[in-house]
Structure formats: C-alpha cells, structure tokens
Amino acid sequence: MTEERPEELEEEAADLDTEVSRVVAEATALRRLEALLFASPEPLSRAEIAERLPGADVAALIEVLIERYADRGVNVRTVAGKVQMVTAPDCADVLVAYRTEGRRLSRAALETLSIIAYHQPCSRAEIEEVRGVAVAKGSLDQLLELGWIKLSGRRDAPGRPLLYATTDAFLEQFGLDDVSHLPGRADLEAQGLLDARLPPGFAVPSPRAVEGELTGEDAADAPDFVTDYDGEAG
Known part of the structure; x- marks a missing residue:
C-alpha cells in the first residue's frame, strides 16, 4: 500500500x-x-x-x-x-x-383577444376582417383596462391606424412563457376547439412577440375609440 x-x-x-x-x-x-x-x-x-x-x-x-x-x-x-x-x-x-372572481369576458372580447394574440400587431380593421363583424368599442376598452393588450404603434398606411398587441400580463394570466407557446392547430383540434370541416388551406398563425408600446405624444394622441381605415369610429 x-x-x-x-x-x-x-x-x-x-x-x-x-x-x-x-x-x-x-x-x-x-x-x-x-x-x-x-x-x-x-x-x-x-x-x-x-x-x-x-x-x-x-x-x-x-x-x-x-x-x-x-x-x-x-x-x-x-x-x-x-x-x-x-x-x-x-x-x-x-x-x-x-379566489377573487373577476369580470367575465364577453364572447366578442374573447374572440378579439384571440385574434390579437395570434395576429399581433394588428389594427381594428384587421380584427374585423378576421371576425367578419364590427369590433365593439367596449371589447377593446375592457382588454386594455385588464392590461392584456396594449397600443403597440401605428400601421404605415392611410390614416395610420393604431396597432394592438398582447402584454406580459396576458402571458401571466394564461400561464404562457411567451406567445410562441399558444396552442397550434393540432392542439386546438385535440381539444375539440376547431370545426372538423375546416375550409381548404386553413392554418393557425404562428404568433410572435411584439416589443414596444405607444408612449408620450403618440399615446396622448390616441383617441378613446379606435378608427379604422375608412375613418369611421366604432
């Protein structure tokens, strides 16, 4: 040894x-x-x-x-x-x-939130194009008040419409690390949330995070209601 x-x-x-x-x-x-x-x-x-x-x-x-x-x-x-x-x-x-019970979101507000989450950043006119109906002022107001969406900028288009995107508070509310973790088509179908007879070419968008938020003069100039491309308030 x-x-x-x-x-x-x-x-x-x-x-x-x-x-x-x-x-x-x-x-x-x-x-x-x-x-x-x-x-x-x-x-x-x-x-x-x-x-x-x-x-x-x-x-x-x-x-x-x-x-x-x-x-x-x-x-x-x-x-x-x-x-x-x-x-x-x-x-x-x-x-x-x-648990403190909060206000229940209307179906219109939930649909609006879903469209913003998957298509962000998007304008009111783009939300209406996806939904097929006009977006009520109350739906956007409620989502802004909850802090789940934000004004993220303006589209470089006639009328410079406001753009909406989700916030960190939205991710926290739904337990997501980032928007890329939102359920895709396979997940939605597995949960029975998509119609079995989908139109040809249907696809669930791949969401992406949107940095930035309207501040200063841009935020101050933003109206209490949203204006679409044709300049009609709603």
Whole structure:
C-alpha cells in the first residue's frame, strides 16, 4: 500500500474544502431564491434575481427549484420570461373560496383577444376582417383596462391606424412563457376547439412577440375609440 505524501494530502484537503464551499454556497443561494420567489407578489425576471443573488448561476438554480417543486402543492414556473411560485393546478379546488372572481369576458372580447394574440400587431380593421363583424368599442376598452393588450404603434398606411398587441400580463394570466407557446392547430383540434370541416388551406398563425408600446405624444394622441381605415369610429 502506497502512502500519500503530505503535499498530496494537502491538495486533496484543499479540493475537498473547495467542493464543500461550493455546495454550501449553492444551497444558500437556492434557499435565498426560494425566499425571493415566495415573498414576491409579482414574477421576477432573471436579471432581477441576479441582482439579488450576485455571482449565482441563476438559470441552474431556477431549474433545480422547478424540478424540486414539480410534485408539490406549490410549483415554480416561468411565465413571460419571468419566474414565480404558483399553486399546483390540481390543488386549485381547495383555494376556490379565497379566489377573487373577476369580470367575465364577453364572447366578442374573447374572440378579439384571440385574434390579437395570434395576429399581433394588428389594427381594428384587421380584427374585423378576421371576425367578419364590427369590433365593439367596449371589447377593446375592457382588454386594455385588464392590461392584456396594449397600443403597440401605428400601421404605415392611410390614416395610420393604431396597432394592438398582447402584454406580459396576458402571458401571466394564461400561464404562457411567451406567445410562441399558444396552442397550434393540432392542439386546438385535440381539444375539440376547431370545426372538423375546416375550409381548404386553413392554418393557425404562428404568433410572435411584439416589443414596444405607444408612449408620450403618440399615446396622448390616441383617441378613446379606435378608427379604422375608412375613418369611421366604432
């Protein structure tokens, strides 16, 4: 049996100390991240977490927590590129007495929201073209009030119509990390949400995120109602 030299023992001891320090630091960072998510009333971005946990591997810590909480009554999930703790879906029934019921969206508002989500950015005239009927002012007002859609700019066309897009609040409400996670045609058909007799060439659009929002003078100039290409208010 070969005896290890003192310098080899010292090197092994140093390596062990380094590994122990790493494990302790990771465990500490994980506990601190857990506390941050638990206490935060809003989802946290990775940048916000990194600011609170300097030097930590934020992405790795998030993945550890997601896996650790996967089978618990509280889950960790990413929504709109941010991280939050949420109640596990199968435990929702025990919390129903504590949930605040919001206003129910009308069918017209739901259809309008769906069109904006899949076709964004789009104008009122484009929404009406897809729906086949006029868009009521109340539908857009309600969605704007809820914070699920935003004024994202103006179309470079006659009348420079306002454009609408979804917000991070929309993603948070429906549990989506980004709009690319909206259900596609196969998902909608599997849930029985599409008519079996679809017209030839029918396709579900591939939504994309829209950056930016009307601010300053553009936002101030935006009317309380929307004007379509023909200049008719509704």
